[in-house]
Amino acid sequence: MSMRRPAANGQPRRVGPIWGAKLGALVTLAALGLGGCADVSVFHAPAELAGFATTPKVGQDFIKETHPAKTEFTSVGVEPSHPDGKPRDAKGVKELQAELEAQRDTGHAILEKLSPQPPSSAAQTPEEKAKARIATKQKQKEGVARKAKDKDQPPDAAQAPQ
Numbered sequence: 001m002s003m004r005r006p007a008a009n010g011q012p013r014r015v016g017p018i019w020g021a022k023l024g025a026l027v028t029l030a031a032l033g034l035g036g037c038a039d040v041s042v043f044h045a046p047a048e049l050a051g052f053a054t055t056p057k058v059g060q061d062f063i064k065e066t067h068p069a070k071t072e073f074t075s076v077g078v079e080p081s082h083p084d085g086k087p088r089d090a091k092g093v094k095e096l097q098a099e100l101e102a103q104r105d106t107g108h109a110i111l112e113k114l115s116p117q118p119p120s121s122a123a124q125t126p127e128e129k130a131k132a133r134i135a136t137k138q139k140q141k142e143g144v145a146r147k148a149k150d151k152d153q154p155p156d157a158a159q160a161p162q
Contacts, residue, residue, distance in 0.1 A: 031043075047053035059067075074080050088096065124132070 034043075044053055048055065
């Protein structure tokens with residue numbers, strides 16, 4: 001008696017040469033199909049001949065003109081090399097400090113421009129709010145009047161000591 005498992009009807013299963021050939025053909029087709037995805041010419045060339053692989057399209061002219069032919073990208077998970085850890089000399093430190101201060105000042109200027117004016121105090125009564133609004137409007141009117149007055153005066157009079 002054989003050690004094979006019997007089929008549902010009690011008869012032993014028979015695996016003949018037909019199933020082996022079909023399985024071999026299926027594996028070959030799968031290998032050609034997956035070989036088309038491979039970038040290795042050994043797998044890609046037969047898959048291309050069989051019609052499973054595609055060839056990449058040639059880039060359009062504007063892409064060729066704006067992108068370098070060979071671009072080096074850092075692989076995912078690979079950390080790029082860092083510059084040498086040489087200490088800076090006094091001139092380098094001053095240049096770095098000036099650059100950082102300029103960036104800080106630019107950032108502060110942008111924040112001041114974008115942020116609304118803070119209220120003078122959080123707990124103001126309605127009367128205090130009204131007084132603050134009136135005072136703000138008066139300052140604006142005074143500024144406009146002062147500019148108009150400066151425009152009316154000749155340049156020599158505007159620079160005269162007061």
